[in-house]
Amino acid sequence: MLFQVEMDVQIPLGLAPEVVEQLKKTERERAQELQKTGEWRHLWRIAGRYANVSIFDVASNEALHDILSTLPLFPFMRVSVTPLCRHPSSVRSDDS
Template sequence: MLYHVKMKVNLPADMDPERAAEIKAREKAYSQDLQKQGIWRHIWRIAGLYENISILDCRDHAHLHEVLMGLPLYPWMEMEIMPLCRHPSSVREGDQ
């Protein structure tokens, strides 16, 4: 199942910069591993904000929940999640 996920990161202003850098490094490694596995299909930065729009391909809602809860930045995120399905007017079978 495909999911459109908007993620907004809200790190505390008083967070230790070294701790923030370590969390961001773990987040990058985790997300890149998911991309290599084909789970995290697309990621786009929203220009000028600490937000992104991503497309994730998960087995089901429970798998999506597991993936998102594994994000090192999860405790500081706001998310909007929309399950997606193929539109009957689409001229493409896949999302390439």
Template sequence: MLFLVHMIVDIPKDLPEDEVKTIVAKEKAYSQDLQRAGKWPYLWRVVGEYANYSIFKAESNDELHEMLSQLPLYPYMKIKVTPLATHPSAI
């Protein structure tokens, strides 16, 4: 199953800088592991925002939820998930 995922990150301004750096480094490592595993095949930045649009590949809603909830930045994100289906006009 493919899912379009829109993530908006909002890190609190009062979070210590060293903690932010640690979380962001863990986020990068985890997201790259998912990309290498083929679970996160597409990742696009939204220009001018701390946000992205991504395509995730998961066997179930539960698997997608598990992947997203394990993101180190998850507590600071607004996430919208749209399940995708093949379009009948697609070639």
């Protein structure tokens, strides 16, 4: 199942800089790991915001929730999820 996920990160201003840097480092590592497995198919930054739009390819709603909750920055995210399905006019065969 494909999902469009928008993640808007809002780290509290008072969080220690070294904690923030460690969170960002482990977030990057986790995101890259998920991209390599194919579960996180696409990742785009939203210009001008600490936010992204991503496409996930996972088995279920529950699987997506489980993955998102493993992200180190998850406690500081506002997340919006949109389920996707293949458009009948698409010329791509790999987008299902």
